[in-house]
Amino acid sequence: MALTATESVTSATGSFGSASALSCRECGARYDLGPIFACIECFGPLEVAYDFGTVTRESIEQGPKNIWRYKALLPVPVDVEKLPNMNPGLTPLVKADRLAAELGLRSLYVKDDSANPTHSFKDRVVAMAVEAARVFGFTTLSCSSTGNLAGAVGAAAARAGFRSCVFIPAGLEEAKVVMAAVYGGQLVAIEGTYDDVNRFCSELIGDPAGEDWGFVNVNLRPYYAEGSKTLAYEIAEQLGWRVPDQIVIPIASGSQLTKIDKGFQELIALGLVEDKPYRIFGAQATGCAPVARAWEKGYTVVQPVKPDTIAKSLAIGNPADGPYVLDVCRRTGGAVEHVSDEEIVDSIRLLARTEGIFAETAGGVTTGVLRKLLAKGVLDPEAETVVLNTGDGLKTLNAVSGTGVTATIKPSLSAFKDAGLL
Amino acid sequence: MSVSVRIPTILRTYTKGQAEVSAEGATLKEVLADLETNYSGIQARILGDDGAIRRFVNIYVGDEDVRFASGLDTPTPDGVQVSIIPAVAGGC
Numbered sequence: 030m031a032l033t034a035t036e037s038v039t040s041a042t043g044s045f046g047s048a049s050a051l052s053c054r055e056c057g058a059r060y061d062l063g064p065i066f067a068c069i070e071c072f073g074p075l076e077v078a079y080d081f082g083t084v085t086r087e088s089i090e091q092g093p094k095n096i097w098r099y100k101a102l103l104p105v106p107v108d109v110e111k112l113p114n115m116n117p118g119l120t121p122l123v124k125a126d127r128l129a130a131e132l133g134l135r136s137l138y139v140k141d142d143s144a145n146p147t148h149s150f151k152d153r154v155v156a157m158a159v160e161a162a163r164v165f166g167f168t169t170l171s172c173s174s175t176g177n178l179a180g181a182v183g184a185a186a187a188r189a190g191f192r193s194c195v196f197i198p199a200g201l202e203e204a205k206v207v208m209a210a211v212y213g214g215q216l217v218a219i220e221g222t223y224d225d226v227n228r229f230c231s232e233l234i235g236d237p238a239g240e241d242w243g244f245v246n247v248n249l250r251p252y253y254a255e256g257s258k259t260l261a262y263e264i265a266e267q268l269g270w271r272v273p274d275q276i277v278i279p280i281a282s283g284s285q286l287t288k289i290d291k292g293f294q295e296l297i298a299l300g301l302v303e304d305k306p307y308r309i310f311g312a313q314a315t316g317c318a319p320v321a322r323a324w325e326k327g328y329t330v331v332q333p334v335k336p337d338t339i340a341k342s343l344a345i346g347n348p349a350d351g352p353y354v355l356d357v358c359r360r361t362g363g364a365v366e367h368v369s370d371e372e373i374v375d376s377i378r379l380l381a382r383t384e385g386i387f388a389e390t391a392g393g394v395t396t397g398v399l400r401k402l403l404a405k406g407v408l409d410p411e412a413e414t415v416v417l418n419t420g421d422g423l424k425t426l427n428a429v430s431g432t433g434v435t436a437t438i439k440p441s442l443s444a445f446k447d448a449g450l451l
Numbered sequence: 452m453s454v455s456v457r458i459p460t461i462l463r464t465y466t467k468g469q470a471e472v473s474a475e476g477a478t479l480k481e482v483l484a485d486l487e488t489n490y491s492g493i494q495a496r497i498l499g500d501d502g503a504i505r506r507f508v509n510i511y512v513g514d515e516d517v518r519f520a521s522g523l524d525t526p527t528p529d530g531v532q533v534s535i536i537p538a539v540a541g542g543c
Contacts, residue, residue: 055507065461066537066539066540067461067507067537067539068507069461070496071496071505071507072461072496072505072507072508072537072538072539073507073539074507074539075539173540173541175542223541223542224516224541225514226541227540227541227542228509228511228534228536230540230541231459231536231537231540232457232534232536234460235457235458235459235460235470236470244540246540246541246542247540247541250539250540281542282541282542283542284542330506332518333516333518333519335519345541345542347509347516347518347538348542349507349538349539349540349541349542350542352506
């Protein structure tokens with residue numbers, strides 16, 4: 030029996046396409062679609078449940094060249110592409126032969142999500158939250174952010190005509206702060222870590238000051254998180270309707286990793302791809318590796334940590350979906366691994382040097398973990414592998430601050446020849 | 452010792468809509484037991500059958516996540532703010 034979430038929210042099923050209800054991932058309690066995120070019974074996370082109709086490869090391939098080609102699999106209205114939205118997605122899946130050769134891999138692809146409108150994968154999830162906010166009648170969009178999300182929310186709010194007020198920890202990279210502020214919304218830095226910001230937002234939402242706000246990753250989180258499924262759909266479609274054998278995914282809260290698994294499972298259930306095994310690997314920075322530590326110890330729960338890493342977009346010390354990441358990696362035969370800040374920087378350079386992709390620190394984390402797990406013999410070098418780059422290196426320039434000009438010379442041929450570069 | 456406890460929206464059915472209530476106790480465990488005395492049923496929503504804090508509940512005493520302190524044995528000095536918050540938030 031579906032419970033009513035709150036008296037003020039009426040059922041909005043028609044506005045959410047094939048989405049039919051919210052379901053507690055812990056205890057299975059079901060709720061009408063509404064702006065709620067935690068189970069009333071057990072505080073567990075709520076997931077969007079669907080009644081999918083017939084979905085074919087052809088119907089998807091005829092859709093727009095962005096995430097809305099998968100709208101039948103998302104909690105959005107059927108005419109979503111007509112609404113003002115950032116229309117992210119369909120980013121390149123780069124065949125990374127030079128990186129593969131250097132690492133000793135047979136077949137490697139980089140899913141380069143820096144190609145999204147605000148240069149990170151966050152545009153995918155925010156696109157879902159915007160549509161949910163519209164349905165629920167929110168006029169202000171908000172979030173707790175490690176930087177990329179703040180920019181994505183600011184831009185999407187501007188495009189769709191929402192007010193925005195977003196919260197970040199003080200001390201983020203300058204490029205992320207500027208990019209979050211330029212869209213004209215309010216940007217508030219909070220003295221503390223991301224986990225402090227997150228706690229603040231969770232309290233604000235229970236206060237009259239914030240009760241009418243759409244927090245994309247709090248009260249809109251069940252819808253928002255579904256956007257990460259589109260990474261799975263795109264990778265499979267771009268591989269020729271095939272799920273890769275292995276995939277390396279960064280872990281911040283862990284939601285993205287669990288949603289990519291959900292996306293693959295849906296494609297298999299709908300018969301859009303062959304039902305074959307795949308292995309999911311999670312990547313963290315050593316300075317914020319609560320899930321990797323739990324993995325090493327064989328735990329099913331995650332002990333929070335205080336983050337200290339240059340990979341600020343992954344610096345969530347108390348990851349909400351950590352236990353589910355452990356479940357997914359165990360079930361698929363994957364693993365969770367971490368790399369040091371030095372390895373992150375070196376891996377950013379490796380990816381740039383071999384594939385012409387300038388990743389932000391999170392991409393250094395995934396590339397570093399790819400290399401480390403290959404060296405340890407955990408990843409199969411013969412298996413088709415995908416590694417995610419979820420953001421743009423221009424936002425974390427300080428990570429490679431030692432990089433610069435090779436030489437400064439007078440404008441003459443002799444000076445160039447004398448510089449010893451040939 | 453009297454402390455102030457912030458109640459998340461989904462538990463306010465127990466507190467008749469109040470967002471903040473007072474409770475007594477020298478440790479978090481005692482504070483939660485006192486809450487149960489006044490708002491019957493609320494403790495079972497915060498603690499699991501094993502008596503531990505549910506994995507999707509965060510509790511703060513002042514600014515400290517009690518998982519970084521002494522869990523249910525964390526001291527609750529007079530006048531401190533205790534916050535109960537759903538853990539499923541943030542990130543992606």
